[in-house]
Structure formats: structure tokens, C-alpha cells
Amino acid sequence: MKFNQVVQQRxxxxxxxxxxxxxxxxxxxxxxxxxxxxxxxxxxxxxxPAGVSVQEIHMAEVPATMVTPQEVINDRAMLYIHGGGYVxxxxxxxxxxxxxxxxxxxxxxxxxxxRLAPQHPFPAAIEDTLAAYRWLLDQGxxxxxxxxxxxxxxxxxxxxxxxxxxxxxxxxxxAGAALSPWPNLEHSGASxxxxxxxxxxxxxxxxxLMAKAFLNGTPKSDPDASPIFADVRGLPPILVHxxxxxxxxxxxxxxxxxxxxxxxxxTLEVWPDMFHVWHLFAAELPEGRKALExxxxxxDESLKAPC
Amino acid sequence: MKFNQVVQQRxxxxxxxxxxxxxxxxxxxxxxxxxxxxxxxxxxxxxxPAGVSVQEIHMAEVPATMVTPQEVINDRAMLYIHGGGYVxxxxxxxxxxxxxxxxxxxxxxxxxxxRLAPQHPFPAAIEDTLAAYRWLLDQGxxxxxxxxxxxxxxxxxxxxxxxxxxxxxxxxxxAGAALSPWPNLEHSGASxxxxxxxxxxxxxxxxxLMAKAFLNGTPKSDPDASPIFADVRGLPPILVHxxxxxxxxxxxxxxxxxxxxxxxxxTLEVWPDMFHVWHLFAAELPEGRKALExxxxxxDESLKAPC
Numbered sequence: 001m002k003f004n005q006v007v008q009q010r011x012x013x014x015x016x017x018x019x020x021x022x023x024x025x026x027x028x029x030x031x032x033x034x035x036x037x038x039x040x041x042x043x044x045x046x047x048x049p050a051g052v053s054v055q056e057i058h059m060a061e062v063p064a065t066m067v068t069p070q071e072v073i074n075d076r077a078m079l080y081i082h083g084g085g086y087v088x089x090x091x092x093x094x095x096x097x098x099x100x101x102x103x104x105x106x107x108x109x110x111x112x113x114x115r116l117a118p119q120h121p122f123p124a125a126i127e128d129t130l131a132a133y134r135w136l137l138d139q140g141x142x143x144x145x146x147x148x149x150x151x152x153x154x155x156x157x158x159x160x161x162x163x164x165x166x167x168x169x170x171x172x173x174x175a176g177a178a179l180s181p182w183p184n185l186e187h188s189g190a191s192x193x194x195x196x197x198x199x200x201x202x203x204x205x206x207x208x209l210m211a212k213a214f215l216n217g218t219p220k221s222d223p224d225a226s227p228i229f230a231d232v233r234g235l236p237p238i239l240v241h242x243x244x245x246x247x248x249x250x251x252x253x254x255x256x257x258x259x260x261x262x263x264x265x266x267t268l269e270v271w272p273d274m275f276h277v278w279h280l281f282a283a284e285l286p287e288g289r290k291a292l293e294x295x296x297x298x299x300d301e302s303l304k305a306p307c
Numbered sequence: 308m309k310f311n312q313v314v315q316q317r318x319x320x321x322x323x324x325x326x327x328x329x330x331x332x333x334x335x336x337x338x339x340x341x342x343x344x345x346x347x348x349x350x351x352x353x354x355x356p357a358g359v360s361v362q363e364i365h366m367a368e369v370p371a372t373m374v375t376p377q378e379v380i381n382d383r384a385m386l387y388i389h390g391g392g393y394v395x396x397x398x399x400x401x402x403x404x405x406x407x408x409x410x411x412x413x414x415x416x417x418x419x420x421x422r423l424a425p426q427h428p429f430p431a432a433i434e435d436t437l438a439a440y441r442w443l444l445d446q447g448x449x450x451x452x453x454x455x456x457x458x459x460x461x462x463x464x465x466x467x468x469x470x471x472x473x474x475x476x477x478x479x480x481x482a483g484a485a486l487s488p489w490p491n492l493e494h495s496g497a498s499x500x501x502x503x504x505x506x507x508x509x510x511x512x513x514x515x516l517m518a519k520a521f522l523n524g525t526p527k528s529d530p531d532a533s534p535i536f537a538d539v540r541g542l543p544p545i546l547v548h549x550x551x552x553x554x555x556x557x558x559x560x561x562x563x564x565x566x567x568x569x570x571x572x573x574t575l576e577v578w579p580d581m582f583h584v585w586h587l588f589a590a591e592l593p594e595g596r597k598a599l600e601x602x603x604x605x606x607d608e609s610l611k612a613p614c
Contacts, residue, residue, distance in 0.1 A: 191568070244570050253564045260560060260577030261498070263551050268575040270567030 006284050010045070011200050011275070017042045018206070021088060025118075025209040032119070036088050043093025047283045052099040059112055059132035065091035067109040069102040074304055076107035076145045079133055079173070081161065083152025083277060085182070085210035086117045086125055097292065100282050101149065104296035105303070110136065121216030122225055125153070129161045134170065143171035147299040151277040152248075153214075155181025155240075159227040159255070162235050175302035177239040177295040180277045181252050184228045185211040185220040189250025199247045202276045207247070228258050237265040239298040241291055243274030267298060313591050317352070318507050318582070324349045325513070328395060332425075332516035339426070343395050350400025354590045359406040366419055366439035372398035374416040376409040381611055383414035383452050386440055386480070388468065390459025390584060392489070392517035393424045393432055404599065407589050408456065411603035412610070417443060428523035429532055432460070436468045441477065450478035454606040458584040459555075460521075462488025462547075466534040466562070469542050482609035484546040484602040487584045488559050491535045492518040492527040496557025506554045509583045514554070535565050544572040546605040548598055550581030574605060 003011065017039045023029035048054070055066045080098050082089045091098075091111035098109040114128035136146060150158040155178035162172055187207060196204045215225060223230035228251065238259055242252035249270070256268035271278070274287055279295075281288035310318065324346045330336035355361070362373045387405050389396045398405075398418035405416040421435035443453060457465040462485035469479055494514060503511045522532060530537035535558065545566055549559035556577070563575035578585070581594055586602075588595035 194568075242567075244567060249567065250564075253560075253567060256575060256577075257557075257560045257564070260549075260551060260556065260575075261501075263579045264577075265579050266575075266577045268563060268567075268573075270563075270571075270573045272570050272572050 003285070007281055010281065010284065013042055014201050018201070022206070022209070025087070025213055036090070036116075039084070039088045040090045040093045043089070043280065044095065046096035046280055048095040049099040049103060052102050054095055059110060059135040062128045062132045062135070063113040064132060065098070065111045065113070067095065067098040067102045067111070069106055071106050072108055073106040074145055075141050076105060076303060077136055077141050078105060078107050078109045078299075079129070079136065079146065079148050080109050080111045081129055081148065081150030081154030081157045082111060083150065083154045084116070085207070086153045086214035087210050088116065096282060097151070097279055100289075100292045101296060104293060105147070105300060107147070118213040118216065122214050122218045122222070126157060126160055126164055126224055129157055130164045130168070133161060133165060137170065142304065144174045144304045146173040147303060148173050148176040149179065149295065149299070151179040151279065152182050155179050156183045156227055159183065159232065159235070159238065160224050160230060163227060163230045163232060164224065166234060172234070172236050174304070175237045175239075175299050177241070177299055178255070179241045179279050179291075179295065180243060180246060180248060181240060181255055182207070182248055183226060183255040184251040185215065185226045187211070187251070189248070189254060191249035191251070192247050195245060195247045195249055198245050200245070200275050202247055204247055228255050232259055232262045232264055235259065235264045237267075237298070237302050239295055240266065240268045241279070241295065242268070242270055243276065243278055244270055244272045245275045248276070269294070310592070314588055317588065317591065320349055321508050325508070329513070329516070332394070332520055343397070343423075346391070346395045347397045347400045350396070350587065351402065353403035353587055355402040356406040356410060359409050361402055366417060366442040369435045369439045369442070370420040371439060372405070372418045372420070374402065374405040374409045374418070376413055378413050379415055380413040381452050382448050383412060383610060384443055384448050385412060385414050385416045385606075386436070386443060386453065386455050387416050387418045388436055388455065388457030388461030388464045389418060390457065390461045391423070392514070393460045393521035394517050395423065403589060404458070404586055407596075407599045408603060411600060412454075412607060414454075425520040425523065429521050429525045429529070433464060433467055433471055433531055436464055437471045437475070440468060440472060444477065449611065451481045451611045453480040454610060455480050455483040456486065456602065456606070458486040458586065459489050462486050463490045463534055466490065466539065466542070466545065467531050467537060470534060470537045470539060471531065473541060479541070479543055481611070482544045482546075482606050484548070484606055485562070486548045486586050486602065487550060487553060487555060488547060488562055489514070489555055490562040491533045491558040492522065493533060494518070494558070496555070496561060498556035498558070499554050502552060502554045502556055505552050507552070507582050509554055511554055535562050539566055539569045539571055542566065542571045544574070544605070544609050546602055547573065547575045548586070548602065549575070549577055550583065550585055551577055551579045552582050555583070576601070
């Protein structure tokens with residue numbers, strides 16, 4: 001499939017800003033700040049929809065961004081967990097996805113700026129995101145008015161932070177939507193080989209470097225790092241979105257199967273021709289917009305009905 | 308989970324009428340007609356929704372039942388392929404599901420009364436259903452106004468008849484919904500063991516007997532008998548519904564994965580607590596009604612918009 005020129009140019013630009021991470025992860029360079037800033041600035045080029053306001057806040061100790069639509073129903077809130085392979089990405093690159101979600105769900109969207117590897121390896125990202133969720137609950141927002149979503153590493157954390165919350169005895173949110181999740185750091189899914197080179201933005205070699213930086217010696221099969229191995233019993237309904245061109249295709253399907261085997265209500269959607277986190281392209285690609293609409297509809301079903 | 312008394316009684320009655328097939332399949336009895344009649348009569352107790360008419364017709368050489376709602380949009384048609392392990396079941400038992408679909412989709416629902424094993428083993432059922440589809444096309448109904456759905460053996464045929472149609476060069480329908488499909492006669496999915504005895508209506512021993520009668524020596528892995536092995540490239544969007552208590556859970560998830568790996572747009576929904584073809588219980592169980600509504604919404608998205 002040929003994408004239109006705007007989409008193709010953004011994919012090319014994504015690859016350009018991603019290239020800088022290779023030398024950093026290999027220890028041949030150390031200017032993480034510049035590479036991360038360029039990456040976030042690239043992502044921020046996806047437009048923020050009209051009619052939302054953006055504020056920098058703190059969720060307990062964790063810096064965060066809150067995106068607010070014109071109308072919020074019932075104190076509804078989404079915890080959105082951005083991607084970036086646990087080494088890059090920041091809320092500033094996700095005003096587009098968050099703004100779309102905020103309008104579609106009439107919910108405030110909270111994006112924690114969790115700590116990144118290799119400076120802050122596993123489990124820092126999960127700890128910070130769990131702290132942000134605990135802070136949301138401490139504000140008095142009912143758990144059945146809260147949903148999680150996230151992409152890539154954040155798609156895995158959509159599940160792993162719920163598992164951590166369950167272990168801590170916290171009430172669970174109403175539902176979750178894992179967009180192009182990276183749920184298995186063992187990379188044992190067949191598509192890691194069959195889609196390598198076909199996924200236009202992610203490749204196996206890059207994922208191996210990021211996984212190593214994040215894990216810092218923790219086993220790849222640690223259930224908090226790879227939720228396909230986690231005790232997911234009792235989790236709320238989960239939607240998994242995965243593109244058919246993605247290297248993560250097989251592992252995302254395995255995540256859905258693992259959830260289903262463990263009595264979690266799960267919906268898996270495989271989108272032909274789509275690539276890693278095509279939801280970022282909601283403004284440029286009809287499938288991006290449509291995918292966010294479907295994710296919002298799935299989450300909306302589990303949220304408390306308006307009083 | 309305890310079901311309400313009406314549902315539990317019907318499950319018990321289903322098991323009662325199913326028991327008769329054991330001696331038949333083992334060759335210890337030969338009154339197939341009575342067993343099949345009792346089975347169909349039991350299924351016919353699920354109520355037919357108001358506002359549909361039911362006619363016996365022929366689709367070419369194949370006897371069939373047509374269910375018509377008060378309003379039909381754009382000549383829309385569904386080919387509904389009933390279940391019954393390839394040895395039992397008939398359209399007379401499916402006026403409920405067909406009537407619900409007819410009203411939800413504003414479509415005529417056609418149910419071929421395909422030949423059954425062991426009298427007519429593989430591939431008779433698939434040949435008859437394919438002939439019925441060819442007849443629908445011959446009536447001048449546009450393929451993009453046609454959808455397939457089916458349950459259990461008919462859920463597998465929802466895919467295998469599309470594969471056969473593709474092989475014959477026929478145009479494909481707009482979409483399909485496989486309800487609790489039985490897609491792998493090798494029975495290699497883990498849930499064949501982990502859910503045996505938990506699925507309240509189907510068990511592995513019974514499936515093995517029915518598969519043997521149907522296959523009549525054909526290998527279990529024949530792609531027309533077990534569509535998890537079929538060449539499914541180019542198929543239209545497919546929805547897979549499976550209950551989390553079903554022995555077919557793992558194989559249904561494998562069907563979804565196989566479709567996704569082969570670039571088919573696929574949605575898999577795993578429903579906690581649900582059992583084999585709970586859609587039959589649309590009148591008695593809220594989840595049955597809800598599942599048919601979701602299947603209809605999925606199919607509707609792919610059908611030609613009203614002119």
C-alpha cells in the first residue's frame with residue numbers, strides 16, 4: 001500500500017528522528033536530550049484538534065499534561081500512557097491523540113511524563129504511571145469513571161499498570177485500550193521476523209536495543225515488562241488494536257489470547273495495511289481517525305453512564 | 308457463573324437431546340431421524356421474534372428457509388449457516404437467530420438445509436452451502452449486499468465457504484460473522500483440555516465423534532474442514548465471537564490470528580462466562596441479544612450503504 005504524500009513524509013521524518021537513538025543505545029553518543037527533543041517535536045507536528053485546552057500539571061510527584069475538552073461528563077478521566085520504547089516520547093508529542101480522545105469521550109485526558117530508560121530503567125516507568133493513577137483516585141474520581149489507553153510501550157503499560165494496581169489492592173479502571181502494544185520483550189512472535197522491513201517505522205534490531213536499555217538486566221519474561229506473562233485475572237475489558245504490517249502483530253494477538261484465556265473480556269482488531277501506532281495520524285489518515293473513534297466507543301461502553 | 312433458571316433448563320434440555328447422538332455416532336443405534344428431529348424441535352423452542360415471515364424455498368437444488376423482515380434495504384441478504392457438528396441441526400431450529408439478524412440488518416436471511424454426515428460426509432455440507440451462495444448471486448443480488456454468518460460447524464463454514472467461493476472465482480460477500488466457530492478438527496487448542504467439562508454443552512469426546520463422522524477419512528487438517536489451515540488471503544472482514552468457557556476458545560482465537568496474519572481485517576471478541584453459541588439464547592440471556600446486536604453492527608459496516 002502506498003500512503004498519501006503527507007503520511008509518507010511523516011513516516012520518513014519519524015524514521016529520521018528515530019535514527020539518532022541507535023548510537024545512543026549503542027553507547028556511541030550521549031546527547032539524549034537533543035534526540036528526545038527532536039523526537040517529541042516531530043510527534044507534536046500532528047495537529048491538536050480544536051476545542052481542547054492543555055495544561056501542565058503534577059500527578060503527585062510525576063509531571064504530567066492534562067487535556068480538557070469543552071464538556072466533561074461525570075468527572076470522566078483517561079490515563080493516557082505514551083509510547084517511545086521506554087527511552088523516548090513525552091506528553092508534548094501526544095496532544096493530538098489526547099485531544100481526540102478528550103472530545104470523543106467527554107473526558108479529561110491525563111498523560112504522565114514518566115521517567116525514561118536507560119537513565120531510569122525498569123520498573124521506573126511503571127512505578128510513575130501507577131503513582132499517577134493513584135493520584136487520580138486520590139482526587140476522588142471514581143474508578144468506574146476512569147479508562148486507560150496507551151500506545152506501543154504505553155500499550156503494554158495499559159495492561160501492566162492495571163496488573164500492578166491489582167497487586168497493590170487499588171480499584172481497577174473501567175476499561176483499557178492498548179494501541180499497537182509492545183507486550184513481549186522476548187520478541188518471540190512470528191511477525192518479529194515476517195514483518196521486519198514491512199513495518200515502516202519499527203524494526204526488530206531497534207526494539208532489541210530499547211528492550212535491553214529498559215530491562216537493565218531484568219529478565220525479558222518479567223510479567224511487568226512483558227504482560228503476555230502476567231496474572232491478568234480480574235482485569236476490566238481490554239481492546240487491542242494492531243496493524244497487520246507491524247512487527248508486533250503476533251505478540252499483540254498473543255496478548256489478546258492471554259487475556260481471553262484468563263476470563264478478561266477482550267476485543268482484538270487487526271487492521272490491514274496499518275503500521276505502528278497509526279492512531280497518531282488521526283488528522284492525516286482516515287484509518288487513524290476511525291481507529292480512535294472505535295477505541296473511544298469501546299471504552300465508552302464500560303464507563304459509568306451519565307447521571 | 309449460575310445462569311438463570313430458564314437458561315439453565317434449556318442448557319440441560321440441549322444436553323438431553325444431544326445425548327442421543329452418542330450411540331448413533333458409535334454405531335450402536337441407527338434412528339438418526341428421531342434424534343435429529345428432537346434436536347431441531349428443542350432448538351425451535353427459542354422464540355422467533357415478531358415481525359418476520361418464514362418461507363420454505365429452494366436455493367438451486369438445496370432446500371432452504373428464508374426469513375424476511377418487514378423492510379429489506381437494497382436487496383440485502385445474509386447466508387446463515389447453522390451448526391450441529393455437521394451431523395445435526397436444521398434451519399427449523401434457527402428461526403430465532405435468523406429473525407433477529409433479519410430485523411437488525413433489514414436483510415433477508417437464507418438458511419440452506421445442507422446435507423449431513425455420516426450419510427453425506429465432507430465435503431457435502433460445504434458443496435451445498437456454496438451452491439446456495441451461487442444461487443443467491445444468480446438471483447442478481449450484489450455480493451457487496453451479502454454477508455455470511457454461522458455458528459459452530461457453520462461458523463467454520465462461514466470462512467471455508469468463502470475460501471471455496473474464492474477458489475471457484477466467485478465474487479466474495481461483504482463480510483462474515485463466525486459465532487463460536489469450530490475451525491480446527493485437529494482439536495489441538497489448549498482449551499480442548501482446559502475447558503472440557505466447563506463448557507456446559509460441548510465436550511471433546513463428542514466433538515471427536517462428530518469430526519470422525521464428517522471427515523470419513525479426510526485428514527483433520529484438510530483446509531476446507533479446518534479453516535485455520537486455509538488460504539484465507541483476500542477474504543472480506545470477519546468477526547469471530549467466542550465464549551470464554553468454550554472448548555473451542557483457543558482454536559477460535561487461532562482462527563482470528565490466522566486471518567490477521569493473512570491480511571484479513573478481523574475482530575475477535577472473547578465473552579467471559581459465555582458458552583457454545585450463546586447467541587441462540589437471544590430471548591433468554593441479555594448477552595445473547597447483545598452479541599447478535601454487535602455481530603449485526605459489524606456486518607452492517609461492510610454492507611453497501613442504502614441508496
